Amino acid sequence: MKRSILIICLLFAFSVFSQNENKRLSQFNLEKKVAIQGYDPVAYFKQGKAVKGKKELQTVFEGVKYYFSSVENKDFFVKNPMAYEPQYGGWCAFAMGDSGEKVEIDPATFKIIDGKLYLFYNAYFNNTLKSWNKDQSNLKAKADSNWRKFIN
Structure with a gap:
């Protein structure tokens, strides 16, 4: 038994x-x-x-x-491994926060925030890290919420 x-x-x-x-x-x-x-x-x-x-x-x-x-x-x-994995499954952090979309990234465009890795799209004169930096706290909160919808 x-x-x-x-x-x-x-x-x-x-x-x-x-x-x-x-x-x-x-x-x-x-x-x-x-x-x-x-x-x-x-x-x-x-x-x-x-x-x-x-x-x-x-x-x-x-x-x-x-x-x-x-x-x-x-x-x-x-x-x-959890200390080094990129946030949002490796998708663009700005896009995840701005529109809740999965957007490709440029691996060389990144930011470490509170010990976490965030990656960003950067092509065709559109570096989303610059946009992220203008409103990081709001975008991060939205991105966290949007990412939970994909993984839960």
Whole structure:
């Protein structure tokens, strides 16, 4: 009896985890199934710039694949992935706050706010980081709310 209850609990937990993983995969900005277009999420924090990761230095966190520029950065991520994952699934923070839309990003256009990574669209003379900076607190609150609609 105890064994069958344990098995049922494990199956339920696996089912919930699989649903969460599938939701992340369907909602995250993944080009060729890789987050941040293959850029190293830890480098934004440790080096203060966007650094392209290497395919041979990769890990998967809850279904999302990340590349790293060094073994050290990969190790930092593996120890605490939530500290390095980009906000809003790697979509443009400004667009998420302004219109609730998923818009592509330029990996080199970013901002660290309260220890979190925010990425922005920057092309065709439209750097959304500049617009974000003009009304960051309101846009961030709206973006947080809008992103919850995608992942819940």
